[in-house]
Amino acid sequence: MRLYGRLAREARPFWRHIAALCLLSLSSSVFALLTPLPLKIAVDSVVGSHPPPGPLAALLPGAHSSQTAVLLLAAGLFIAVAVLKQAQQFAVLVLSTYAGQKLLLGFRARLFRHAQRLSFAYHDSVGTADSAYRIQYDAQAIQNVVVVGAIPLIAATATVIGMVYVTARIDSQLALVALAVAPVLLFTLKAYRRRLRAQWHRAKRLESSALGVVHEALEALRVVKAFGQEDHEKERFRRRSSQSVDAQLRVATAEGSFGILIGVIIGIGSGAVLYLGTRRVLAGTLTLGNLVLIMGYLQQLYDPLKTISKKAGDLQASLASAERVYALLDQDPDLPQRSDARPLTRARGAVTFEGVSFAYTPRQPVLTGISFAVPPGARLGIAGTTGAGKTTLVSLLTRFYDPTAGRILLDGTDLRNYRLEDLREQFAVVLQEPVLFSTSIAENIAYARPGAGRAEIMAAAAAAHADRFVRELPDGYETQVGERGMRLSGGERQRIALARAFLKDAPILILDEPTSSVDVRTETAIMDAMDRLMEGRTTFMIAHRLSTLEGCALRLELEHGRIAALAEVEAASADPEAAQAHAS
Numbered sequence: 001m002r003l004y005g006r007l008a009r010e011a012r013p014f015w016r017h018i019a020a021l022c023l024l025s026l027s028s029s030v031f032a033l034l035t036p037l038p039l040k041i042a043v044d045s046v047v048g049s050h051p052p053p054g055p056l057a058a059l060l061p062g063a064h065s066s067q068t069a070v071l072l073l074a075a076g077l078f079i080a081v082a083v084l085k086q087a088q089q090f091a092v093l094v095l096s097t098y099a100g101q102k103l104l105l106g107f108r109a110r111l112f113r114h115a116q117r118l119s120f121a122y123h124d125s126v127g128t129a130d131s132a133y134r135i136q137y138d139a140q141a142i143q144n145v146v147v148v149g150a151i152p153l154i155a156a157t158a159t160v161i162g163m164v165y166v167t168a169r170i171d172s173q174l175a176l177v178a179l180a181v182a183p184v185l186l187f188t189l190k191a192y193r194r195r196l197r198a199q200w201h202r203a204k205r206l207e208s209s210a211l212g213v214v215h216e217a218l219e220a221l222r223v224v225k226a227f228g229q230e231d232h233e234k235e236r237f238r239r240r241s242s243q244s245v246d247a248q249l250r251v252a253t254a255e256g257s258f259g260i261l262i263g264v265i266i267g268i269g270s271g272a273v274l275y276l277g278t279r280r281v282l283a284g285t286l287t288l289g290n291l292v293l294i295m296g297y298l299q300q301l302y303d304p305l306k307t308i309s310k311k312a313g314d315l316q317a318s319l320a321s322a323e324r325v326y327a328l329l330d331q332d333p334d335l336p337q338r339s340d341a342r343p344l345t346r347a348r349g350a351v352t353f354e355g356v357s358f359a360y361t362p363r364q365p366v367l368t369g370i371s372f373a374v375p376p377g378a379r380l381g382i383a384g385t386t387g388a389g390k391t392t393l394v395s396l397l398t399r400f401y402d403p404t405a406g407r408i409l410l411d412g413t414d415l416r417n418y419r420l421e422d423l424r425e426q427f428a429v430v431l432q433e434p435v436l437f438s439t440s441i442a443e444n445i446a447y448a449r450p451g452a453g454r455a456e457i458m459a460a461a462a463a464a465h466a467d468r469f470v471r472e473l474p475d476g477y478e479t480q481v482g483e484r485g486m487r488l489s490g491g492e493r494q495r496i497a498l499a500r501a502f503l504k505d506a507p508i509l510i511l512d513e514p515t516s517s518v519d520v521r522t523e524t525a526i527m528d529a530m531d532r533l534m535e536g537r538t539t540f541m542i543a544h545r546l547s548t549l550e551g552c553a554l555r556l557e558l559e560h561g562r563i564a565a566l567a568e569v570e571a572a573s574a575d576p577e578a579a580q581a582h583a584s
Contacts, residue, residue, distance in 0.1 A: 003319060003322055003323065003326070004145075006322075006326060007141075007142055007145050007146060007322060008146075010103070010106075010107055010142055010146075011103060011142070011146045013106070014099050014102065014103050017095060017098065017099035017102075018099060018146065018147070018151070020095060021092065021095050021096055021099065021147070021151050022151055022154055022155075024088055024091055024092050024095065025092060025151050025152065025154065025155035026154070026155055026158050027088050028085070028088060028089075028155050030162075031081055031084060031085040031088065032162070032303075034077070034081045035081055035085075035296070036292070036293050036296025037077065037293070038074040038075065038077045038078040038081070039074075039292055039293070039296060040289045040290070040292060040293040040296075041070065041073070041074040041077075041289075042070075042071060042074045043288060043289040043292050044287060044288075044289030044290075045067075045070045045074075045289075046067050046070050046071045046074070050287065050289065096147050096148070096151070099147055100143040100146075100147040100148070101143070103142055103143060103146065103147070104139060104140060104142060104143045107139050107142045107325075108135055108136075108139045110329075111134065111135045111139055111325065111328065111329065112135055114328065114329055114331075114333060115131045115135060115328065117333035118131075118331055118332075118333060119332075119335060119400075119401070120395075120400050120401065121360070121401065122331055124360070127212050128215065129208065129209075129211045129212035129214075129215040129216075130208045130209075130212065131328060132211070132215070133204075133207065133208040133211050134208075134321075134324055134325055134328050137204075137207075137321070138204065138321035138322075138324045138325045139321075139325055140318075140321065141318040141319070141320075141321035141322040141325060142322070142325075144315070144317075144318035144321075145315060145318045145319065145322060149315045149318060164178075164179055167294055167298070170290050170293065170294055171277075171280070171286060171290070171294060173276070174273055174276060174277055174280075174294055177269070177272050177273050177276060178269055178273050178298055178302075180269065180272075181265050181266060181268065181269035181302075184265050185262065185265055185266075188258070188261050188262065188265065189258075192254065192258045193316060195254055196251065196254055196255065196258070196316035196317075197316040197319060197320050199247065199250055199251045199254060200251060200316055200317045200320035200321075201320045201323070201324070202247050203244060203247035203248050203250075203251055204320060204321060204324060206240070206243045206244035206247050207244045209240050209243075209244075210237060210240040210241045210243075210244050212240075213233070213236050213237045213240050214237060217233040217236075217237070251317075266302045269298075269302065270295075270298060270299075270302065273294070273295070273298055274295065277291045277294060277295070278291065335399055335401075335402055335416075335420065337419065337420050338416065338417065341417060341418060341419045341420070342413065342417055342418050342419065343418075343419055343422055344410075344418045344419065344422040344423060344425075344426065345422070346426070346507055347410055347411050347426045347507050347508065348376040348411050348507070349376035349377060349410075349411075349426075349507045349508050349537065349538030350373075350374070350375055350376045350409075350410070350411050350412065350538070351373070351374045351397065351408070351409070351410055351508070351538060352372075352373040352374075352408070352409040352412075353370050353371055353372050353373075353406070353408055353409075354371055354406050354407050354408070354409065355369055355370070355371055355405065355406035355407075356369075356370040356371070356396065356403045356405070356406035356407070356408060357369060357370070357403060357404055357405040357406055358389075358392060358396060358401060358403050358404050358405075359404050365561055366389045366392045366561050367389045367392060367393060367396075367403075367561045367562075368561050368562050369406075369562065369563075370393065370406070370562075370563060371406075371563075372556060372563065372566055374538060374540075374554065375538075376507075376538055377536055377537065377538055378538060378539075378553060378554055379534055379538075379539040379541065379551060379552040379553055379554065380538075380539065380540050380541070380552060380554040380555075380556055381541050381543065381549030381552030381554065381555045381556065382394075382540060382541065382542045382543075382556050382557075382558065383542075383543065383544070383549065383555065383556070383557045383558070384557055384558035384559060384564070385559065388558040388559055388560065388561065389558050389561045390512075390542045390558055391512055391542065393540075393558070394510045394512065394540050394542065396408060397415075397427075397508075397510070397540065398423075398424060398427050398429070398510070399415055399416075399420060399423060399424070402416065410423070410426070425506065426506055426507055426508050427506050427508050427509075427510055428448070428500075428501035428504045428505075428506040428508070428509050428510070429501070429509075429510045429512070430494070430497050430498055430501050430509075430510070430511050430512070430530075431497070431512050431513075432512050432513035434485065434493040434494050434496065434497035435484070435485075435497070436481050436484060436485030436488070436493055436496060436497070437481075437485075438480070438481065438482060438483045438484070439480065439481070440475075440477065440478045440479060440480055440481070441461075441470055441473075441476075441477050441478070441479050441481060441496060442454070442457050442477040442478060444481060444485070444496055444500065445457045445460055445461060445496060445499045445500050445503055446503065447500055448500040448501065448503045448504035449503050449504060452503055454477070456503060457477065457499075457503065458477070459502075460499040460500070460502040460503035461477075461495075461496075461499040463498075463499070463502045463529065463532060463533070464495045464496070464498035464499035464501075464502055464529045464533075465495055465498075465525045465526070465528065465529045466492070466495035466496055466498070466499050469492060469495075481493075481496075491525075491526065494526055495525075495526065495529065498526065498529050498530065498533060501533060502533055506537070507537055507538065508537060508538045508539075508540075509533060509534060509537045509538070509539045509540070510539075510540045511530060511539065511540070511541040511542065511543075512542045513542055513543060513544065527551075530551075531551055534551065539552070552569075553568060553569060554566075554567075554568055554569075555567050555568075555569055
């Protein structure tokens with residue numbers, strides 16, 4: 001019930017559409033009641049000698065004895081019901097599609113926003129493919145439950161009530177016999193519900209796993225092709241997918257056996273009503289037309305019962321998806337923010353690490369007892385072997401993670417006391433592998449500040465030594481860079497990333513191996529641009545090559561997650577007044 005309640009709250013903004021859908025769907029009960037009526041009139045009042053029902057007799061004044069008039073009226077009623085029924089189904093289709101798609105779009109957008117706010121620790125442990133599956137596929141549960149599932153269930157329930165009432169008015173004993181199958185159906189549904197839900201959970205988990213293989217292989221396609229491992233990845237995908245296929249087959253088997261049981265139960269009910277009804281016709285206590293009407297209503301009664309049972313079974317897949325979606329939404333977003341968190345407009349840039357330790361898992365410490373201070377405007381060069389903890393150090397600075405011990409201060413205040421959004425506005429980051437989006441060069445540069453004008457974008461590109469090569473491209477700043485910027489060279493991508501950092505104009509700069517993947521000539525141009533970018537900003541530069549750290553007056557060397565050396569060196573481009581550090 002809690003799950004249904006959460007789904008109902010998601011659908012609240014569309015309550016008018018859903019209410020209209022309910023009313024339209026309930027009108028199907030009226031058409032279901034009217035559908036067998038023309039047949040009863042034809043059998044009793046045309047083939048037989050009974051007068052037409054009272055309301056219809058009023059439409060035929062003085063012509064009660066005319067079989068042709070009665071037959072034409074019955075045929076006309078049949079056509080009218082059929083046309084109105086189709087019009088009702090058309091309206092339901094259009095409205096349910098509109099409401100369902102709008103509801104799904106809003107839900108997916110909320111999920112996507114939440115997934116972006118989750119911590120790196122969550123995505124590192126679960127994988128991005130799992131979140132993508134939940135957003136794209138599991139999110140459809142809200143549409144399936146609210147629009148495709150719940151509304152037909154309401155309409156079917158109303159139809160069952162109407163059919164039972166009308167059948168009871170004709171023959172109460174036959175109505176009781178017909179309705180006797182309902183408890184058996186409910187018991188069968190209860191027995192299968194948990195089994196189906198658990199099997200759907202497993203099937204969706206395996207589908208998500210297979211999707212993860214596709215994501216990994218396509219994201220690393222250059223590596224796959226370079227090592228000729230296309231067949232290996234295909235087999236890996238086939239293995240994961242075959243597990244998913246097996247799970248789907250088990251679900252299909254369970255649903256099929258559930259359907260067979262429903263069919264057998266309803267068949268027994270129909271047979272019992274036919275047997276008893278025929279005996280009553282032979283005994284003269286029931287007319288043939290009424291038996292035909294009851295059998296028609298019985299079909300209309302059992303169809304909704306089938307719908308209720310089938311939809312309740314089908315809903316288990318959607319409810320399993322809904323549970324997976326809410327498991328994602330229930331994850332704490334990013335890192336906790338204190339209710340009294342301080343706003344931060346622009347930091348001076350003084351950074352202090354006090355006894356900072358960090359571990360991704362409790363038994364594998366990455367950083368231990370890190371303490372140092374960097375004054376505003378100083379440049380700190382960070383060196384160390386691969387795996388020493390360099391990137392983790394700056395990830396703590398941007399609060400991608402929180403220290404497991406110690407604290408980090410910005411301008412004398414613990415990072416955890418600032419509003420997270422304001423804190424991250426203080427940093428501009430240039431990574432070893434620059435990240436570009438599949439849009440134009442101008443949009444990629446403006447990603448740092450979406451409201452920037454074209455003149456500001458071009459100025460930032462010129463400062464990063466990117467303006468010249470951009471202008472030489474066929475479409476200039478409107479050139480599409482392709483997925484992850486692959487239409488540009490490594491040096492060009494890096495300069496676009498630098499232009500983005502120039503445009504952001506943040507007080508603190510993080511440069512993570514910014515020249516490790518470019519040639520010497522390109523490195524010179526990038527270093528010149530970076531030197532100007534670092535002016536007046538507190539800078540953390542990670543590099544393997546010591547030549548890259550020549551402009552840094554402060555040097556920090558990490559080894560096995562500890563400070564191996566921390567020193568002040570001569571640096572022509574550093575501010576001598578800012579070149580101070582305190583270590584312990």
